[in-house]
Amino acid sequence: MIGPGHQRGLCVGVEAVGTEVRQPVMADVAKLAGVSHQTVSRVLNGAPHVRSGTRERVLAAIRELDYRPNSAARALVTRRSQTLGVVSFDSTLYGPASMLDGIERAARTADYFVSVASLRSLDSRSVQEAVDRLRDQGVEGIVVIAPQISAVGALSRVSSSVPVVAVGAGSRSRMPMVSFDNRAGAEAATRHLLDLGHRTVHHLAGPAGWMESRDRHDGWRQALEDAGVRVPPVGSGDWSARSGYQAGRRIAHDPEVTAVFCANDHMALGLLRALHEAGRAVPGEISVIGFDDIPEAAYFAPPLTTVRQDFGELGRRALELLLQELAGVSHTRDDVQISPEMVLRRSAGPARRG
Amino acid sequence: MIGPGHQRGLCVGVEAVGTEVRQPVMADVAKLAGVSHQTVSRVLNGAPHVRSGTRERVLAAIRELDYRPNSAARALVTRRSQTLGVVSFDSTLYGPASMLDGIERAARTADYFVSVASLRSLDSRSVQEAVDRLRDQGVEGIVVIAPQISAVGALSRVSSSVPVVAVGAGSRSRMPMVSFDNRAGAEAATRHLLDLGHRTVHHLAGPAGWMESRDRHDGWRQALEDAGVRVPPVGSGDWSARSGYQAGRRIAHDPEVTAVFCANDHMALGLLRALHEAGRAVPGEISVIGFDDIPEAAYFAPPLTTVRQDFGELGRRALELLLQELAGVSHTRDDVQISPEMVLRRSAGPARRG
DNA sequence: GCGCCGGTTGTGATCGCTAACATATTCGCT
DNA sequence: AGCGAATATGTTAGCGATCACAACCGGCGC
Numbered sequence: 001m002i003g004p005g006h007q008r009g010l011c012v013g014v015e016a017v018g019t020e021v022r023q024p025v026m027a028d029v030a031k032l033a034g035v036s037h038q039t040v041s042r043v044l045n046g047a048p049h050v051r052s053g054t055r056e057r058v059l060a061a062i063r064e065l066d067y068r069p070n071s072a073a074r075a076l077v078t079r080r081s082q083t084l085g086v087v088s089f090d091s092t093l094y095g096p097a098s099m100l101d102g103i104e105r106a107a108r109t110a111d112y113f114v115s116v117a118s119l120r121s122l123d124s125r126s127v128q129e130a131v132d133r134l135r136d137q138g139v140e141g142i143v144v145i146a147p148q149i150s151a152v153g154a155l156s157r158v159s160s161s162v163p164v165v166a167v168g169a170g171s172r173s174r175m176p177m178v179s180f181d182n183r184a185g186a187e188a189a190t191r192h193l194l195d196l197g198h199r200t201v202h203h204l205a206g207p208a209g210w211m212e213s214r215d216r217h218d219g220w221r222q223a224l225e226d227a228g229v230r231v232p233p234v235g236s237g238d239w240s241a242r243s244g245y246q247a248g249r250r251i252a253h254d255p256e257v258t259a260v261f262c263a264n265d266h267m268a269l270g271l272l273r274a275l276h277e278a279g280r281a282v283p284g285e286i287s288v289i290g291f292d293d294i295p296e297a298a299y300f301a302p303p304l305t306t307v308r309q310d311f312g313e314l315g316r317r318a319l320e321l322l323l324q325e326l327a328g329v330s331h332t333r334d335d336v337q338i339s340p341e342m343v344l345r346r347s348a349g350p351a352r353r354g
Numbered sequence: 355m356i357g358p359g360h361q362r363g364l365c366v367g368v369e370a371v372g373t374e375v376r377q378p379v380m381a382d383v384a385k386l387a388g389v390s391h392q393t394v395s396r397v398l399n400g401a402p403h404v405r406s407g408t409r410e411r412v413l414a415a416i417r418e419l420d421y422r423p424n425s426a427a428r429a430l431v432t433r434r435s436q437t438l439g440v441v442s443f444d445s446t447l448y449g450p451a452s453m454l455d456g457i458e459r460a461a462r463t464a465d466y467f468v469s470v471a472s473l474r475s476l477d478s479r480s481v482q483e484a485v486d487r488l489r490d491q492g493v494e495g496i497v498v499i500a501p502q503i504s505a506v507g508a509l510s511r512v513s514s515s516v517p518v519v520a521v522g523a524g525s526r527s528r529m530p531m532v533s534f535d536n537r538a539g540a541e542a543a544t545r546h547l548l549d550l551g552h553r554t555v556h557h558l559a560g561p562a563g564w565m566e567s568r569d570r571h572d573g574w575r576q577a578l579e580d581a582g583v584r585v586p587p588v589g590s591g592d593w594s595a596r597s598g599y600q601a602g603r604r605i606a607h608d609p610e611v612t613a614v615f616c617a618n619d620h621m622a623l624g625l626l627r628a629l630h631e632a633g634r635a636v637p638g639e640i641s642v643i644g645f646d647d648i649p650e651a652a653y654f655a656p657p658l659t660t661v662r663q664d665f666g667e668l669g670r671r672a673l674e675l676l677l678q679e680l681a682g683v684s685h686t687r688d689d690v691q692i693s694p695e696m697v698l699r700r701s702a703g704p705a706r707r708g
Numbered sequence: 709g710c711g712c713c714g715g716t717t718g719t720g721a722t723c724g725c726t727a728a729c730a731t732a733t734t735c736g737c738t
Numbered sequence: 739a740g741c742g743a744a745t746a747t748g749t750t751a752g753c754g755a756t757c758a759c760a761a762c763c764g765g766c767g768c
Contacts, residue, residue, distance in 0.1 A: 068490055
């Protein structure tokens, strides 16, 4: 008799008994339109050589059944998942969040999906793990928003199997990368303060291990050295306003300090707060400059002079680079660098005449 | 005699003549381990009834080849993509970004991938589009972080095909939802100001169309009415500090205003700035309360009294609810509600004795 | 010694799609 | 008309996994 397990076919017309309403598949559309499944596939993929009448019939059938192609089946045969991965460290921060946003938008216009993986910690094993996860999912490429120096090593190991692009600070590794010129930005900020007449500029750095921290720190030091000025000891925070506040309390009563360049705006906010509590006027007694130009910076007390960084653009560019890589345009080896732009507001002013 | 070399497989010699290094598939592992592909599958999926010796051989082969199962193939046959979708409006904002983060973390521990889709605009067509996109990708469920009132309608339409959970403000629709009790939070904030002796409390609302805006507005009004107090006209912004600043300039010179409840912290920041510029002391002349308790709020000038909202937790809970729904525990119809918690800092103080 | 049983492994079929090739059908031009 | 080149459409064979079922194995009871 009829063995079990092969009645799948026919089910013409009204779905009778089956309570389950099976999702329509390509064959269903084909039958309804009176063509072969291949023709349906052609219509779906915009292949040439389909008579317009036929195309219309197929389209109508698709609409009628509300048919949607099964992406897994397609991915299986084409070996393309139409998915890109993003690994990011703390997507709660304004920077990473904006980059993610930029990436997603760009990916969508290129007709890719975006899958995210955040890291729990910033050691290289964790990065490796996230990348692996994404790879297992079958992403075609990966953007890494995790500018830890330690991450770079882990990254270069996998890049052979799946294209990887990093975004953030410039690295000295050989990995395709879109970055903001943090050094130049830091130099500009520091020079600005020097030009304002400050004897030297103090620096509140970001956490160790981040490429941004390192580059901004380097830029600051460079500017001081170029000016032949004393390089004071640096403090460092973890990007948070809280850490900026703590650093601020430590330096607030140091008469030596007349200008501080903070590695990001949030820490600058905390610093501003501490200075205010200590009764030190900004910019009257102390000038402060931040980095990033988050949307709130203009509303700080006082409005923050800072270095603008267009995170969205950074994300977009990173995706662009990744897509090129996917298209085989790789090995051009041209890292994209975006230049800094200072935003002058009120937190930095001339040094008081001794 | 018959040695260890059974008659099974002429094994060996993965002669890679071709330059192409094909990714290993299950059959390769099977051959190397001297078993059938099905046994490999069993090992991979932890099926019972596999002799431990066999399992070891398979595992070794997997390691040797660095084999990774093809997720598309698996998804095709199991009809499960192990992927969840998140649609969010502006993942640049602190709230959405944190929720996304919470969702991703929770999803990962449940062994799901997360695919994101941001909206360009907040009309319902756009929401529909994003959900469709995700659906086409084959996600098993969707979390919507897009608390626009208009979105709800669009959402309820698709929920039949794929489980959808919304997160954010409470809605009056019948959709599973994890929400923060915005009304209660707004009431508490308003009452706090009233208790401080203010005759009434002004409100700077969020943009129209957002459920958060509506609920916080409702809570504020409720508190005023309960106190039998005049309900002043409301202003409204778009969540940004800029819009708070603009609103602030309008009300700064109105002597009637002694207390303002802002629908979020960013707008409160802008308001604070405008007040400061106008020379009005906070909380001396005007008290201000925000909403969200973003990490920076403690460092505003003055530190902001606000209503705390744990976005990460919200995201986690939303995912939990979605997973339940996927597991078929649905129809419990118990929306999760998280209660408000006021954070008292320095921006709100007693009304001046008339 | 036979049959039954449960643990272990192998053999097809199948998921829904696209690629490659085979087969009509139409058209243009001598 | 006629014949080859396009232009349309259909047929078959996988992609790489899981699932259902069959086959094998050794031990046990009678």
